[in-house]
Amino acid sequence: MINDYSQRLVVQEVAPRDGLQIEPIWVATADKIALIDQLSLAGFSRIEAGSFVSPKAIPALRDGEQVFHGIARQPGVTYVALIPNLKGAQRALVAKADELNLVLSASQSHNRANMRMTREQSLAGFTEVLELARGTSVSLNGTIATTFGCPFEGAIDERVVMDLVDAYQRLGMQGVTLADTTGMANPRQVYALVRRVLEQLPAEALTLHFHNTRGLGLSNVLAAYEAGARRFDASLGGLGGCPFAPGASGNICTEDLVNLCEEMGIPTGIDLPRLLDLSRTLPALLGHEMPGQVAKAGRNADLHPLPPGLG
Amino acid sequence: MINDYSQRLVVQEVAPRDGLQIEPIWVATADKIALIDQLSLAGFSRIEAGSFVSPKAIPALRDGEQVFHGIARQPGVTYVALIPNLKGAQRALVAKADELNLVLSASQSHNRANMRMTREQSLAGFTEVLELARGTSVSLNGTIATTFGCPFEGAIDERVVMDLVDAYQRLGMQGVTLADTTGMANPRQVYALVRRVLEQLPAEALTLHFHNTRGLGLSNVLAAYEAGARRFDASLGGLGGCPFAPGASGNICTEDLVNLCEEMGIPTGIDLPRLLDLSRTLPALLGHEMPGQVAKAGRNADLHPLPPGLG
Numbered sequence: 285m286i287n288d289y290s291q292r293l294v295v296q297e298v299a300p301r302d303g304l305q306i307e308p309i310w311v312a313t314a315d316k317i318a319l320i321d322q323l324s325l326a327g328f329s330r331i332e333a334g335s336f337v338s339p340k341a342i343p344a345l346r347d348g349e350q351v352f353h354g355i356a357r358q359p360g361v362t363y364v365a366l367i368p369n370l371k372g373a374q375r376a377l378v379a380k381a382d383e384l385n386l387v388l389s390a391s392q393s394h395n396r397a398n399m400r401m402t403r404e405q406s407l408a409g410f411t412e413v414l415e416l417a418r419g420t421s422v423s424l425n426g427t428i429a430t431t432f433g434c435p436f437e438g439a440i441d442e443r444v445v446m447d448l449v450d451a452y453q454r455l456g457m458q459g460v461t462l463a464d465t466t467g468m469a470n471p472r473q474v475y476a477l478v479r480r481v482l483e484q485l486p487a488e489a490l491t492l493h494f495h496n497t498r499g500l501g502l503s504n505v506l507a508a509y510e511a512g513a514r515r516f517d518a519s520l521g522g523l524g525g526c527p528f529a530p531g532a533s534g535n536i537c538t539e540d541l542v543n544l545c546e547e548m549g550i551p552t553g554i555d556l557p558r559l560l561d562l563s564r565t566l567p568a569l570l571g572h573e574m575p576g577q578v579a580k581a582g583r584n585a586d587l588h589p590l591p592p593g594l595g
Numbered sequence: 596m597i598n599d600y601s602q603r604l605v606v607q608e609v610a611p612r613d614g615l616q617i618e619p620i621w622v623a624t625a626d627k628i629a630l631i632d633q634l635s636l637a638g639f640s641r642i643e644a645g646s647f648v649s650p651k652a653i654p655a656l657r658d659g660e661q662v663f664h665g666i667a668r669q670p671g672v673t674y675v676a677l678i679p680n681l682k683g684a685q686r687a688l689v690a691k692a693d694e695l696n697l698v699l700s701a702s703q704s705h706n707r708a709n710m711r712m713t714r715e716q717s718l719a720g721f722t723e724v725l726e727l728a729r730g731t732s733v734s735l736n737g738t739i740a741t742t743f744g745c746p747f748e749g750a751i752d753e754r755v756v757m758d759l760v761d762a763y764q765r766l767g768m769q770g771v772t773l774a775d776t777t778g779m780a781n782p783r784q785v786y787a788l789v790r791r792v793l794e795q796l797p798a799e800a801l802t803l804h805f806h807n808t809r810g811l812g813l814s815n816v817l818a819a820y821e822a823g824a825r826r827f828d829a830s831l832g833g834l835g836g837c838p839f840a841p842g843a844s845g846n847i848c849t850e851d852l853v854n855l856c857e858e859m860g861i862p863t864g865i866d867l868p869r870l871l872d873l874s875r876t877l878p879a880l881l882g883h884e885m886p887g888q889v890a891k892a893g894r895n896a897d898l899h900p901l902p903p904g905l906g
Contacts, residue, residue: 547781
């Protein structure tokens, strides 16, 4: 444990993209816009608002243009779009995304399964995207999926991750995300890797993306925070499952993370009661319960009445 | 983060008592015995196997005598019984429990709600139990419920907890459990309190009992371990809910904790694959899904086949 919890923890909300993309039902464009607009008012500085991927690959997010066109952008909020390739980048620039998020996997086999190309081919494609973005105001973030383990290969050598961080820096990416794509990270591993990466990147350029697949998401956030990381992805309600494990959790839950921060005194700038109200609308919107815990249990401050006869 | 994770973490399995007591369906005595016997073979050194409470108060556990009589006791395993009062202690001694666990709450209002008496009355009752146990081989453990927060009162002053630790020591209890009864603890608070308590108690006399109500159970375990605590309660499958928050989790999940320890290199002595097999029998036994995550997601080592065409 460290002694100083006064440094702000920045939460990037990913429910509108990473959360919704796995949902089997269609969420109307107007509902997506309303969700993002509510998130924009809850204090987030970064929202991953959609993706520009083939509508055949991710039909749930095929309305990326309409969503980016329809949202009420708030000053100080960066609206991020996930893009897989040059075509997606062109669409995202037209749609005025503030930041493009590109993804490859540290694991060669996961990259082939997910992207149908090698890591080297992914990096070559990113070069074209960076050339397209040069001279515009858009910033670029490179995600390294399966940083902490691969569901096909198992452990990932830290040197592979460090080489990809190097490659992203050489390409000119402004930010790097280390993603625990299927929830295989543990706090000891996270602490060691984040310390190492922060020798090379400033904290404001590094995002950690944890999944709660094996119940360790928030423990990993704390380990990364202790190692100096300050920026974390999280998903409202814990929206977004794990394609490799039906019934298992995916993304860490935003309001559970913000609640943890509040209880520990870590500033986030996010309005937790407002966030809880919003999270509690998700089961009706999506037709199922969410994995998030604080929306069910309430905050510590939500006291219960004494049982009858004792009040 | 600390550097040394070589110290064994002792898990006390509580599913047969704390897990089952909240279940609405009746679990046959033979099934309870079979569960405990399987747990005895999985490497646990401590199992809370039942309670000797009024059958009207906890009908699910009204067969405590038959359970303790029927189990195949393994050498090196301590079988613990929860007891509320002298009458329960007399029953537990007849049933040959190895250890009696007594509970009061740090919060006066929670003690009144839970036990229908004041903390002072609870302590007076414990004196009678300790007198009964004197000269026998049975050991005594005192639990302090709501140590980290009370659902009626909110925050609990650390001095109240320290006074109760003192009172337990003066009574002659061999062990003390600090319980986060409704999942209100956070890692910063846990670290500070455990450090303080371990100035007064040896680590082998201290157990931490965390709930995962707000998703912080395993983070709290790690904070307590870093502060020097070595013994933790956990429940197979995460069995046992939270009476104050329908749908919320209760006890931390044993196999999720053991998985965390394995991934971080912390020895537990527990056979995780065997534990997972056992946990996966619970939904059929109890008629609902369990909150535990690793039983659904598998271990990191359970790799997935590559998608067709990439193998």
